[in-house]
Amino acid sequence: MIELEHVDFSYEKNHPILKDISAKFGENGSKVVGIIGPNGTGKSTLFLNLVGILKPTSGKILVDNQPINYSKKGLNQLRQKVGIVFQNSDQQIFYSIVKDDVAFALHNLDVPKDEIKQRVNTILRELDISHLKDRPIQYLSGGQKKRVAIAGILVLNSEWLLLDEPTAGLDPDGKRRMVELIKHLIDRGQKVILSSHDIDFMYEVCDYFYILQAGHIVKSGQKETVFDDEKALLKNKLDQPWLVKIHQKLHLPLYANEAELFADKTLQAKLAKLE
Ligand SMILES: Nc1ncnc2c1ncn2[C@@H]1O[C@H](COP(=O)(O)OP(=O)(O)OP(=O)(O)O)[C@@H](O)[C@H]1O
Numbered sequence: 001m002i003e004l005e006h007v008d009f010s011y012e013k014n015h016p017i018l019k020d021i022s023a024k025f026g027e028n029g030s031k032v033v034g035i036i037g038p039n040g041t042g043k044s045t046l047f048l049n050l051v052g053i054l055k056p057t058s059g060k061i062l063v064d065n066q067p068i069n070y071s072k073k074g075l076n077q078l079r080q081k082v083g084i085v086f087q088n089s090d091q092q093i094f095y096s097i098v099k100d101d102v103a104f105a106l107h108n109l110d111v112p113k114d115e116i117k118q119r120v121n122t123i124l125r126e127l128d129i130s131h132l133k134d135r136p137i138q139y140l141s142g143g144q145k146k147r148v149a150i151a152g153i154l155v156l157n158s159e160w161l162l163l164d165e166p167t168a169g170l171d172p173d174g175k176r177r178m179v180e181l182i183k184h185l186i187d188r189g190q191k192v193i194l195s196s197h198d199i200d201f202m203y204e205v206c207d208y209f210y211i212l213q214a215g216h217i218v219k220s221g222q223k224e225t226v227f228d229d230e231k232a233l234l235k236n237k238l239d240q241p242w243l244v245k246i247h248q249k250l251h252l253p254l255y256a257n258e259a260e261l262f263a264d265k266t267l268q269a270k271l272a273k274l275e
Contacts, residue, residue, distance in 0.1 A: 001026040002050060002082070002160065002193075007059035009042075009049055016057070017042045018049065019215040025160075025193055031186050034206030034223075035195045038237035042215045043195040044087060047162050050193070051084045079105065083153035084162040089145040092152065098140075099124070099133045102151045109156075123155045127181070142169040150181070161185060162193045167201055179205055203227070203241035204257045211236055224254060 002025040009018040025033050035043050048054040049061060052068050052075045061068050063081055068074065086092050095101040099120055106116045124130045127147050132140065137148060146169070153161065163182075167175045175198075182192055182205045196202050202209075209226040211219040213236045219226060227233065227244045240248075243261065247254040255261040 001062075001064065003062040003065075005060050005062070007049065007056045007061060009045060009054060010057050011045075017045050017215050018056070021046070021059070021215075021217055023210060023217060023220070026191055028208070030208035031191050032182060032206045032208075033191075033193045034202045034209040035193065035212055036197075036199070036202060036209060036238060037212035039197075041212045043212055044164055046212070047084060047164050047193070047195065050162060051082050052078050053084075076109070079158070080109070080156060081158055082160040082162065083156055083158040085146075085150050085153050085164065085166065087164040087168060089142070089149040092149050093137050093145065096136050096138065098129070098135050098137055098148050101137060101148060102155055104152060105156055119155050120151075123151045126184070127151050127154070128177070143171065143174045146170065146174075154185075158190070160191050160193065164195050165197070166194065167196055167198050175201060199239050200241050200243075203243060211238065223256075 004021050004023045004025075007018055007021040008016055010016045035046065037043055045054065049056055052070060055068075055070055063078060068078060093101055094104050102120045102123065103116050106119060111119070121130070121133075124133055127150065129144065129147050129151065132144060132148070137145060140148065146166070150163075150166075166178050170178060179201070182194075185192060192205075194202065194206060203223060207223055209220060209223060210217050211226065211233075218236060219232070227240050230240050230248070233240055243255050243258070246252050252261075252267065253264070255264070261267070
């Protein structure tokens with residue numbers, strides 16, 4: 001579990017960005033945690049605090065009951081438990097060729113060469129980018145770079161994966177793959193913390209949400225309840241997912257995802273009668 005106890009963070013004196021944040025990510029068995037909120041509200045700043053790149057101005061963060069140790073060794077250990085894929089993939093590209101970049105963190109951990117080769121090949125295959133293995137990263141598209149950045153983190157097999165705006169710049173196919181990838185990570189026992197402005201994507205993949213507004217957590221809860229109050233969401237510059245809208249406005253059941261809606265035989269039978 002990742003636990004925040006009264007975390008404050010400021011980049012500049014007297015200008016707090018995160019304000020008294022307390023949360024327990026992974027509590028109650030939640031596996032995909034969504035952080036939502038308008039632009040500039042502190043989501044990326046929160047992520048950077050969770051991986052120890054930034055340090056809270058006050059309060060503390062515990063991972064598996066241990067406060068983050070900010071020494072070089074401590075942070076290296078933390079990386080193996082909590083990995084992050086930045087909003088901008090260019091920020092985490094270190095080598096010019098795809099396979100070298102994906103292997104980078106494993107070399108740092110002194111993993112044997114044969115094992116590195118095997119783990120890199122497996123991850124590239126899983127992400128369907130084996131064909132990019134020997135390509136220079138600078139010539140890849142934005143979506144391809146994003147997948148290389150994700151590969152470089154997945155290869156570490158960390159328990160937690162933080163994805164900051166993972167669908168930004170992805171086409172519909174890339175977005176579908178991202179949904180599948182997150183489901184695949186959960187199936188193999190990993191946990192994910194996500195931030196995105198794509199509320200329908202978030203509703204589909206996350207099971208627990210935190211709403212961040214001006215550095216405060218203003219609401220949190222299971223996905224079935226956190227989107228209930230449309231007025232409160234609008235006040236926080238957020239929208240309801242379309243599945244919640246049709247539930248509230250057309251009185252349809254609350255479906256967890258689009259596939260569930262289209263598989264609803266009772267609904268199909270009712271609609272057939274109207275024809
Ligand atoms: N390095 C920095 N130095 C000073 N201020 C910063 C720095 N990085 C971010 N900020 C400020 O911190 C605030 C929160 O930024 P952050 O990127 O965490 O928000 P966000 O919720 O992730 O936004 P978005 O949805 O637009 O990605 C903003 O006001 C931003 O200008």
